[in-house]
Amino acid sequence: MRFSVLKPLVFLTALAVGTAAEPMLTSSSLNTCQEDSSFTASLFKVVFTPNNNSASVDIVATSSVEGKVVFDVAISAYGYQIVRRTVDPCDAGLAGLCPMTAGKIPLNFNLPVGADAITQIPGIAYTFPDLDATVRVFLNMTETGKSVACVEADISNGKTVDLVGVKWVLAIIAGLALVSSAVINGLGHSNAAAHVASGALSLFGFFQAQAMLGLTAVHLPPVVQSWTQDFQWSMGIINIDFMQTIFTWYQRATGGTPSTIFDSLTTVSVQVEKRSLADASMNLFRRTAAMMPKASASLMRRANVQTGSGSFIVYGIQRVAFKAGIETTNLFMTGLTFFCLFVIFTIMGVTAFKGWCELAAKQKWIKNDTFLEFRNGWLTVLKGILFRMTLIGYPQMTILCLWEFTQIDSPAEVVLAVFFFFGMTATLAWAASKVIRIARRSVAMHRNPAYILFSDPQALNKWGFLYIQFRASAYYFIIPVLGYTLIKSMFIAFAQKSGTAQAVGFLLIEAGALIGASVLRPWMDKSTNSFNIAICAINFINAIFLLIFSDVFNQPALVNGVIGLILFFLNAIFALVLLLMVIATTVVVFVRKNPDTRYQFMADDRASFMKSQSQLTGTTELDALAATARGDKSGYKAGLDLDDDNESISSDSMRRRTDPNMAALQTAHTGPREPSRSPVDPSVPLFPANGQRGPLAAPGSMNRAPSPYGGSNASVFRQQNNASPSGYRNQNNASPWQRGAGYEH
Template sequence: MRFVPGLLAGLVALCCIPVSAEKLLQANYVTSCSDDDLIQTDKITVNVLPAEKKVWLEYDGHLGYDGKVMFNVDLFAYGYNITRYSLDPCDLKIANLCPMAKGKMPVPWSPMTLSDSALDIIPTIAYYVPDLDCLVRVSVVKYGTDELVSCIEAPVTNNYSVYVSGVGWAIGVIVGLGLLTSVVLSILGYSNIATHVSFRTMLLLGFLQSQAMYGMLAMDFRPLARNWTQDFQWTVGVVHAEFLQTIATWFQRATGGTPSDVMTQEESVSVALLKRSANIVKRKLPDVGGGEEILLKGIERMGYRSDIEPTNIFMTSYLVFYFVMILMMITLVIIKFALPAISKKANSAKLNNALSGGTEWKGYMRGNIYRLAMLSYPQFCSLGLWELYHRDSAAEIILAIVMFLTTSAALGFATFKVFQRARASRALNENPTYTLYSDPACLTKWGFLYVHYKAQCYYFIAPMLAYILIKGVIVAFVQESATAQAVLILVLEAAFLIATSVIRPYMDKKANSFSIAASAINFVSGICMLIFSNVFNQPNIVSGVVTIIFFFMNAIFTITLIVFLLISFFYAFRLKEPTAQYHRLSDNRDSFRMSQTDNRLNTELLPLEKAIRPSPIGDDRPASPWAQSNGSVRSRWDPSNPTPSESRWDPGHVGAGYNHHEPPRSPFADQPPRSPFADPVEPTLPLIPSSDNVGRRV
């Protein structure tokens, strides 16, 4: 397992990769922190290069005040006011600032020299902290007084961020390997290991999808929280690719929609990732020739961070879903043709039996389509329903409705079939789970819904689907109010945590522990969302501290789940059972066949054989009713007068007995031993656990 520490080190390194190694602080947009519109900004770019002791500035905006002013600059880090200093605009030697004059004020890209005292104000750590939460607030006051004229503020960032595409790719590969491994092991008959690998993969993927859905909420996220959730937007199908954007834009125009142009307007407008509005708000700036300030939040902010136009978000997710489905089907076809060839070269009886002609490949195909519907359900519950609200085009609305209804109907039908099988099994066997775990066809098609749960807790699939649906509805339809979203998410996470903790539905103690831990962390994340919504009007430093807690809590647990999954890979490669609490029940059906060897003393049917054997001469015990010849009962067995029927056991002859010199032969002696894979109840399928009669083996 040497690859585990190396992989984790790689993930940590990816989280801190900078764009360049040069020290840099930059600001790309400003917003107003006062009620006036005296300072309007079309575009601003500020780069601080301490190595050169210079500040590069480019500005295009409008000033609405005449008179001499002073700038009071406040520097905030994670909501804490680090320092404050005053700046005379005449020292900047910029036109229209000394004194300030009304009108348009363009400043071309030009450098300004910084003094050593100004650079000493900035701590060295500010250049290296990922997703630096730093804010510069400039209060414009009248010269010689403290009367406020206007106020603007600009978030400052460096080149370090936890949002790196490599992180998503690395975790995506791990999740894909987990799904592929579980399918291959299931086909080969190692359903116990396959169930554990599948559970751990689904737990990791579900947790990452929750992180992605948090990132789509309409909260005023700090950079660290925003970029952390941005790493996992691929789990809901939001993946940037130029050809996908081209197809989505073409489809929208062809179906009567109007594509947005936020990405192409970055050079002429100021784009702010704030919570000021539900949708894209384009505020016209007065007297500047139609300048605009675009404010984004929620799902649109998430799309902008992924370099995706807001009107292409749903279509991108839709196309990614079909790409994954095609890739999955191609992979299954490759497995179908590759594994038999491998089994011939390996000369393994288990592989040959598992990959015989009776293998239900159609069942595997259908089951994996159902599984894909389950994996994609969060994205269609959130982005699909959001499309009904956003309305990019009529055709996209129809696609969103069809996909949401299709996935919901498929999962609803599968859930109904599971409940129907359980009810029928209860009526026939007084056990609702006998059919669910003894029928290979049921396991192949719908087992992904309930194999992760205890046998008697199969019904927990209904609360799980309801949880995903309600969460998607909250994300999609409550983008107007961050407070309402936060409250609803918190109530939902609390209800699911209580249900998971009380019922403990999963297959063993370890699975329940990790599932409850994931639910607890989601609940704490829900509390963080409530704080991010500013419902308490808390100080900025509180939001900064909560952001750090949110990041480290979720990052540590994500790494823990990845390690948890990698350990299951270790078991899968060694084909070793991951736990001893649940083990395979021994298949003793061969014990009911007579032994073909002379050594029958070790068989479990020896007492029964003694009971039915004819008594020897001189024994006063009653003769066995089986010791008959031609319909007459013989009271004693005479070895000197054996009959033809006594020389060999004949199941078709009523008077057959046992020959003392030649042991009886089983009627199945000339047949090859039966393969356990051909039995109606396959012994490798999950049955009942040895610890109690309520759970089941996984």
């Protein structure tokens, strides 16, 4: 059978991926696989269609080889070599290649493919998505047998798992779950809303972790590249043509130089970074840049690396941008713009919902008490929602802003990156410090962090996004979460030139996250802990796979191909399970008349402090105290324990507190302030051992209620019970105000 150097490329094409209605096998770039290759191609396009038994070939190659050569052709799928044969161009009758001559070789023709070659192509090659198949050709001198060139072509059938429909479904489910949690909370079902919101945030975090995997500079098998591309919308990487035009104009207007890689696709090839290909191309690029000292720094900073043959190579973040159809110099503005639009549309949605609620209440479409808390304090709720938007968008903006510092697309874009990165980091750090200060005050005054964190509606609506998904005693866990996000983002943004460093960093980070989550179990209940620990476990397994893909173990290529399939199926199944769980949870909440009854009340007794329409009933000391803490009875000022914690970065309260004139004026009118005290006497047990309930202090009085054991008897009783709260609880039931707050350990 007569073979040309192109026929093996077309033949091996059968082992790949695509989305075409008509069966076809394609290759769009001819990559060099040898550092000193004497044969390169700046343009290489081959399309084989079995229906007409022909292949369309468009090549612009450059050769420095002179003399007779033999082609050593190897075809492999998932790293497993399935065909190996030698082709003599003289026997194949290929004019211009027998013998080889130095110079530029443009070729544009249709190549007939024999029926015998077509029958050897398995049918699955046209249908299986993202097949990892390549054709590698070594050019060996006939006389010496020395290899003077090596070229490699990736084969695709157009089938892929990178589908727009999948992206829309994932985005809609995550968005509806977040919106549903807000609506349910507005209806008064705070317990159910907390579970739905926690599940939705964890699901969104898993989506972002998948996207981060694709942003690394490690070579990923084709199916993994396409799979992670399905989640890049969670990082704001969304291609809209007219917006890309605006971003290009903005960059030029602010002193930048936009890349034009997509405008060059008709004349040059773009190589998606392959195993061992990146190092060879980068070495060649460094030698080229070294010959241009003035431009070398700028070239090394640019995302699109141009090889000596004139083609481009993309990897890591730039690979994601290229596959999304976005110029790499527009990537930062794309992510920034979609984050801003996300925030703007959220503000508009909350404002419109507030207006609709007022209109509906006025027109008697809904009851006057429906969404009453939201209608009365909607501005505070909106502040809390904006804080939550900042938390959701923090991974996206951290990666893009830090990466922009290495690219410097334009001075104006660098200024935007500085503003958003440091602004969002400072905002979240401030909010986290507020939560910690409030919780510590609650512990100091009431021996329970849940008391103030959940009793004040203003604090809960404004800062609750940072701690409501955790148990009360783990209020601090938002600090490790923010640190985890920041460190992971720094590895992605700053280590784009070292995939191995990224892989090792990911492994250490994910191992720490898994150990911390498994040991501390900080989330609100057992099911939520299991949900999030499972996500951490999958992220850790993905980090191990990433280390394998980095070739640090120098394993055979077959291992990478198999591990890529395992990663895809494992994550696809896990993502499906998470989606079904979130969907089921959200649907059940809306179907049930009282969704709070589906969940056990958290052990930290947050439900006792939160104002809800559907929670504990009956008149007990616990209910009475919770009502007092919420301000439902006279004599208690709402926000009593938070009067020093209502300030924010932009508020006037800090100025008032630090102004001596304001302090003197307040003292003159109100007299010296006494420190806030808990309305509960900790010496009086809520549930005495004799079964009798002790009286509570009057709501309007700060006098202590008398001990039911009387004077010296109380002292004797405490001595008999080790005079410590823990000793008392061991014999007389743990106080419900302290269950789950960390005191029972």
